[in-house]
Amino acid sequence: MTATYNSGNAILQLTVRNHPGVMSHICGLFARRSYNMEAILCLPLADRRYSQVWLLLDEDARLEQVMRQTQKLVDVIDVRRHDGAVDIFPRLRTVVGE
Amino acid sequence: MKYSGAQIVVKLLERQGIRMVAGIPGGASLPLYDALSSSSIRHILARHEQGAGFIAQGMARTEGRPAVCLASSGPGATNLLTAVADAKMDSIPLIAITGQVPTALIGTDAFQEADTFGLMLAITKHNWIVRSARELLEVIPAAFRIAMAGRPGPVAVDIPKDVQLEQIEVVQWPEPALIPAPPPLAVSELEQAAALLADAQRPVLMLGGGVVHAGCAAAIQSLAEQLELFTVATFMGLGAMPSTHRLFLGMLGMHGARYTNLVLEECDLLLAAGVRFDDRATGEAATFCRQARIIHIDIDASELHKIKSADVAINGDVAQAVAYLRAHCPSASRPSWRQRVTALRADYPLPIDEHAGEFTPYRLLSQIARLVPPDCVVVTDVGQHQMWTAQVYPFTRPRQWLSSGGLGTMGFGLPAAIGAALAQPQRTVVCISGDGSMLMNIQELDTLAEHGLNVKIVVLNNQHLGLVKQQQALFYGERYLGIRNRRAADLAAIARAMGIGGIDLQDCEHPLAALDRALATPGPVLINVPIDPEAMVFPMVPSGKANRDMILARPAAGGGA
Ligand SMILES: Cc1ncc(C[n+]2csc(CCOP(=O)(O)OP(=O)(O)O)c2C)c(N)n1
Numbered sequence: 001m002t003a004t005y006n007s008g009n010a011i012l013q014l015t016v017r018n019h020p021g022v023m024s025h026i027c028g029l030f031a032r033r034s035y036n037m038e039a040i041l042c043l044p045l046a047d048r049r050y051s052q053v054w055l056l057l058d059e060d061a062r063l064e065q066v067m068r069q070t071q072k073l074v075d076v077i078d079v080r081r082h083d084g085a086v087d088i089f090p091r092l093r094t095v096v097g098e
Numbered sequence: 099m100k101y102s103g104a105q106i107v108v109k110l111l112e113r114q115g116i117r118m119v120a121g122i123p124g125g126a127s128l129p130l131y132d133a134l135s136s137s138s139i140r141h142i143l144a145r146h147e148q149g150a151g152f153i154a155q156g157m158a159r160t161e162g163r164p165a166v167c168l169a170s171s172g173p174g175a176t177n178l179l180t181a182v183a184d185a186k187m188d189s190i191p192l193i194a195i196t197g198q199v200p201t202a203l204i205g206t207d208a209f210q211e212a213d214t215f216g217l218m219l220a221i222t223k224h225n226w227i228v229r230s231a232r233e234l235l236e237v238i239p240a241a242f243r244i245a246m247a248g249r250p251g252p253v254a255v256d257i258p259k260d261v262q263l264e265q266i267e268v269v270q271w272p273e274p275a276l277i278p279a280p281p282p283l284a285v286s287e288l289e290q291a292a293a294l295l296a297d298a299q300r301p302v303l304m305l306g307g308g309v310v311h312a313g314c315a316a317a318i319q320s321l322a323e324q325l326e327l328f329t330v331a332t333f334m335g336l337g338a339m340p341s342t343h344r345l346f347l348g349m350l351g352m353h354g355a356r357y358t359n360l361v362l363e364e365c366d367l368l369l370a371a372g373v374r375f376d377d378r379a380t381g382e383a384a385t386f387c388r389q390a391r392i393i394h395i396d397i398d399a400s401e402l403h404k405i406k407s408a409d410v411a412i413n414g415d416v417a418q419a420v421a422y423l424r425a426h427c428p429s430a431s432r433p434s435w436r437q438r439v440t441a442l443r444a445d446y447p448l449p450i451d452e453h454a455g456e457f458t459p460y461r462l463l464s465q466i467a468r469l470v471p472p473d474c475v476v477v478t479d480v481g482q483h484q485m486w487t488a489q490v491y492p493f494t495r496p497r498q499w500l501s502s503g504g505l506g507t508m509g510f511g512l513p514a515a516i517g518a519a520l521a522q523p524q525r526t527v528v529c530i531s532g533d534g535s536m537l538m539n540i541q542e543l544d545t546l547a548e549h550g551l552n553v554k555i556v557v558l559n560n561q562h563l564g565l566v567k568q569q570q571a572l573f574y575g576e577r578y579l580g581i582r583n584r585r586a587a588d589l590a591a592i593a594r595a596m597g598i599g600g601i602d603l604q605d606c607e608h609p610l611a612a613l614d615r616a617l618a619t620p621g622p623v624l625i626n627v628p629i630d631p632e633a634m635v636f637p638m639v640p641s642g643k644a645n646r647d648m649i650l651a652r653p654a655a656g657g658g659a
Contacts, residue, residue, distance in 0.1 A: 021226070024215070
């Protein structure tokens, strides 16, 4: 299976509090809406109280709404959207291999 | 001085001004109960944790402040879930505190272990599992702050037993949580809204639960008067404008009067305040207010453009937005629109059918409204009785109407009524229920008897799960299944056995006089009122259809649905 990575994708960059349960809140929000996450990357920042989460998503009409809902999560400090220009996921693929 | 985690929780609840909590203890919450035993906080023992959750909801809904329910781990916590999910749907600030098995046992299938964090996650605004007593100093105030912030909602705090027992030194208590300031309003959008209002020929104001939460019912009524805005309410917005106000057109949507929905069909501007465009209100969303531009004010940004895209979307406190509009919109009068609305109102009224015997639901409800104080609290369960009440009860004030809107939870009524009566003992509380719903939290009659509260339960008894039967009749060719209580329970006798008054109007020679007497006698009573099992709620918009496609009466026999 090849992970597609094209203009139909959206990339979200979240800044979140780094403590147990955060990923559950984020993943639960997407799961409840049957909104598939293609890829997830999560790393603590230098200030370890925070983490950065990168999400690769299919872009569909619900994206705007789901971003607003994500923004509402208490442990999510910031939500930013990037277009395909960010190469973080192709680089990740070289690590994961096929 | 050293405090245990449990003492910290209790101390922080006291500092937050909590005077009552509702709950049921268990092994994993014993330290909390131990700490509560030496507190000024009054513990209301429910007979089922769902009852505790709804008792707390009754308090929160009447007072507009967070209320607390407690449960132990495992089954205690799972029993709370329905009340928490209900609070989420109706934006009620509920604080659910649960005991959990000791940290070292989490994940081992310990006795009475359930993944409360995982279960609460999907039905709360936010939730925590607390890992140390020190964390409680942060989590408890945060729980209150988040429950109250912006659009209110439930939060859940799961506390393992060892964390409740852990002793730590506390030198300074955190400040009680305050309601955080709402996001600042964007003036450019308010200006656009004012301009649209100035241009509108046929504007309508739509009030939702957000207006009740924002505490701005009086101000928005003044705005409506200033601009001559005819006004509809969502189910959750009922009470935000007095039902008898000349500009008030009742509840819109699935069971709204025909004229109410027709006025919306014709309006050219909808000012939607604190609403979320629920499908029960809008019917088929695409055709809702087709001719209208929409101004949508909501404190929850994720509600804007969610169902209806707004021409002007204002994110912020509806009270502040209303204050701005009052100051910036010149008075208006709209004689031709007024005439049109008056005509629709006269031509398409609610089909109040008076012929079917003494206790038609509408007659009974208006009789009750005449007999109880106008500022009483009106609580319902879920079903036909609820919709009849929503349609015709003469509401006089916000927070008078407590009903499970978004989740539609049968069994809400009795415990919520108990909570309302505990919070405001000076008021009469009327609980309109159905024979099906009544049996869903019937055990709380025992709680009601214990406290002798002034709750008047009126059961509109059609011996059926009426609203389901209605749908099987209208949409499933009368293939009835699962809607009949074959052996009708004697609810009045149950009430007496549980220690409160109970009368059955079918046994009374003068039922109206008996109703009158029962409502006038202080203290709790259950009044069983047999009603016609064939009675239905009309109009009814079939779910998914446009609001103009209302069914107005049962099709003639053989006519199909
Ligand atoms: C907990 C729960 N289970 C099932 C339903 C589905 N339901 C909606 S209305 C209704 C019937 C309610 O019957 P009753 O309380 O007697 O009221 P009536 O409609 O007869 O007035 C049912 C089963 C529900 N709303 N809540």
